[in-house]
Amino acid sequence: MLKGIEHAIKLGDTNIMKSLEAELEHLKFENCKAEFGSREYWECSLRTVGTTVYHPVGTCKMGPEDDPTAVVDPQLRVKGVKGLRVADASIMPTITSGNTNAPSVMIGEKVSDLVKQTWLH
Ligand SMILES: Cc1cc2nc3c(=O)[nH]c(=O)nc-3n(C[C@H](O)[C@H](O)[C@H](O)COP(=O)(O)OP(=O)(O)OC[C@H]3O[C@@H](n4cnc5c(N)ncnc54)[C@H](O)[C@@H]3O)c2cc1C
Numbered sequence: 001m002l003k004g005i006e007h008a009i010k011l012g013d014t015n016i017m018k019s020l021e022a023e024l025e026h027l028k029f030e031n032c033k034a035e036f037g038s039r040e041y042w043e044c045s046l047r048t049v050g051t052t053v054y055h056p057v058g059t060c061k062m063g064p065e066d067d068p069t070a071v072v073d074p075q076l077r078v079k080g081v082k083g084l085r086v087a088d089a090s091i092m093p094t095i096t097s098g099n100t101n102a103p104s105v106m107i108g109e110k111v112s113d114l115v116k117q118t119w120l121h
Contacts, residue, residue: 001050005042055100060090076111087111 012022026036029048034040060078063070070093072078076085089104096103 001046002039002042005046055089055095057089057092057095057100060086061093062091063093075114076107085111085115 009024011017012024024037027045028036029045031048032041032044034044060071061067061069062072062074062076065073065079070079072086072091076087076091078084078086087107087110089100089107091107092100092103
């Protein structure tokens with residue numbers, strides 16, 4: 001995250017961002033005594049305001065048969081377990097670039113099709 005901040009500051013220092021009068025916001029955190037902009041300052045600020053933004057995904061990653069990190073197959077069946085599917089944000093192999101709620105609803109819709117496909121034939 002520190003590297004990410006360094007990168008963001010570099011981006012802010014580019015001509016195009018300067019032409020847009022972009023400025024680094026000087027946020028003060030009471031418990032961060034280090035000089036603003038120092039590594040210590042950023043580390044303290046991360047520990048103070050770091051958050052997940054509530055969009056966790058990927059703990060039961062969907063993937064092909066030969067992917068040892070995948071928990072469910074493309075039909076959302078748990079590998080090695082009979083009669084169990086997972087259908088929620090946890091099956092996303094990587095996080096979506098947009099918000100996670102609509103894709104979660106899509107996953108639910110998709111699994112209802114998959115269950116019907118299996119059981120109505
Ligand atoms: C504060 C907040 C704001 C958000 N804002 C947005 C937003 O603006 N836009 C957006 O797209 N996404 C937003 N999200 C993310 C979105 O809500 C989630 O991506 C989505 O709800 C994930 O769906 P899910 O079915 O995977 O999990 P969840 O919605 O968390 O559903 C899990 C369900 O499982 C139940 N459960 C848990 N354990 C058990 C158990 N042992 N037995 C039975 N039931 C169990 C829980 O009670 C819950 O109902 C936000 C999330 C939060 C927390």
